[in-house]
Amino acid sequence: MPKNNFPKLHNASWPGVVGKGPDSEPAIDIDTLIDLTADAEVDGVKFDGIDLFAADPHLDIDADDDVLKRMADKVAAKNLKIGSLVAPIWAPVGGGSAMGSAEERQKFVTQVRKACEIGQKFRELGIRPSGVVRIDSSVDPITWEADPVENNKLIVQTFREACDVAADYGESLAAEGEICWGGMHGWKTMVENLEAVDRPNIGFQADMAHTLLYLLGYNKPDERILPQDFDWNDRETLTKGLEKLTAALRPWTIDFHVAQNDGTVFGSGSHDKTGRHCLADDPNGKLDIAVDAGHWLRDENGNLTKKLRHICWDGCMFPNEVMMKPKTWNDILAAMIAVREKHGWYEEE
Template sequence: MKLHNAMWPGLVGKGDGPDQEPPISLEHMLDLTAAAEVNGRKFDGIDYFLFLPHTDPEASDDDLRKIADLIQSKGFSVGSLVAPVWPGTIGDSAMGDKEQTDKFLSAVKMACRVAGIFNEHGVRQYGVIRIDSAEFGVEKWREDPQASTAKIANTFREAAKIAADHGERLAAEGEICWAGMHSWKDMLDLLEAVGMPESLGFQADLAHTYLYLMGYNAPEHALLHEGYSEEEFYAAYEQMTDKLRPWTIDFHVAQNDGEVHGAGDHDKTGKHCPADDPNGKLDIVKCAGYWLKDADQRGIQHICWDGCMFPNATLEQPGTWNTILDAMIKVDESLK
């Protein structure tokens, strides 16, 4: 299994606001990743965020090829891409009116274009394009859950057709902040409503899916409650992963301390923690194994670490990345 590092921790939750840290450049994120090494093994590649200031999604073909050259010069391939589907970027809500959903679909087309250039260049040979509903929070969704999920499913279905036409697959990110995707049961209902498993699947993240168990944004679907035993945890974990694993085509290794966290305009989401965080709730290797059974049969060729919203000081420490890489290697070895 190829081991990748995500580039978006240098961007998500960062900005120029009074309570925000500055973004970290793409080249510096690449250098931090390239410096990591554990017992002679290094990261194989990166997963890539199609978002300024790392990338202008509307950049010229030549500019995108230069980015591909930069990534390749650091010894990396590109795996999964994150489409800029959110309001304020290229896209807008998948649950919105026609103008909004048209923007959402244009963002997917744009991501497919970038993927095609990277594929032709040779820097990218595997991976998916990640999307979400681009509807922050669940309040509007709750006004009419059935109709809201149907609307998102229709948008996702059109997006999946676009991806298929470009030879790509989409992965819907399971995270409690996205309407219609905010619980394991609602995520499953949405995937089944789209009904295109060959073109649209699930992107599982260890940190985010932990909060699925706790039912943070959907108490009616909670599988665990505070004070649970280890036996109760793994029984619930198996129940959740058995439902979502068949749909899982992209996977993030991560740690979570059970807190809900946010920064900037990316609020109320699962808190990613360092791999060795003493408050971490997850046995990373054991939990990853539940998701990665028969991963090759679902086309998963790489796994990615997600350190979304790590403080810059944490990102700048070489030890952070060596500890992460060590955890990734252990996940990979457990699959053999």
């Protein structure tokens, strides 16, 4: 019986950029990250692809066709594919708040359009068989809390406009479930806003490290699921919490990040505090990666959804020293393989 070959296993390039910068560590260039991804191997199994950060220093959002062709060739030369893209919708890199002024919101939509153009081009080049464009609200929870009702209306309207633009390029947008983004920092609020957007090409990006903190209500105490005195050794209660969370968000999930979290928050550089990404073998990790991934990859009856053609590892804000070690990526790949063995399937290609 052939081993599972779906979902495809991708690494992420943005850990080389997110949390890096002048007030932290230097960014890691895209060539190095592609090499680290391609070189990882566990029992003859390798990564199938890489998800890209569509912004400098990795990939200029205004890159022309020649630059995109060179990127596609570079990835293909390593026997990899390109998957999901992160749209640079934040003000420091040309975007704006999704609940900001009309000008800011227009900048947000413009950045989404540019990312979708890149995504479409990569599909045409045959290097991108699956993937979405990832977005967030580009604003912090404290600013959002000044007027939640009105701010949610603005975020929803901006997302609608972005979805309409994305549809012109055959793209879907995945709103990242991360507690550092206003209007997306609580699981109920996230679902309500996705419903309000009311577009067929809007969805949710679940990251196991980020969504774990939804259970704790870290930035949205009124949406906490686990009890205040929760003991991490109480696996039964944790499992029930994950079941409640994923029952609400799994139907929306169109992009999925495998990750580990130790139950704390962390931020570095200009990136606000959010779920701490831990190494796959971190002894303080609170998740059983292979088991808990199943809450997202299987339905309430335990059946595979097969909605996700690829899954991605996210290790944002790992120190550069850790990221440069081949063992780091071999351990991560091993965790990804375990997820696929438990929740994957086989297709003739």
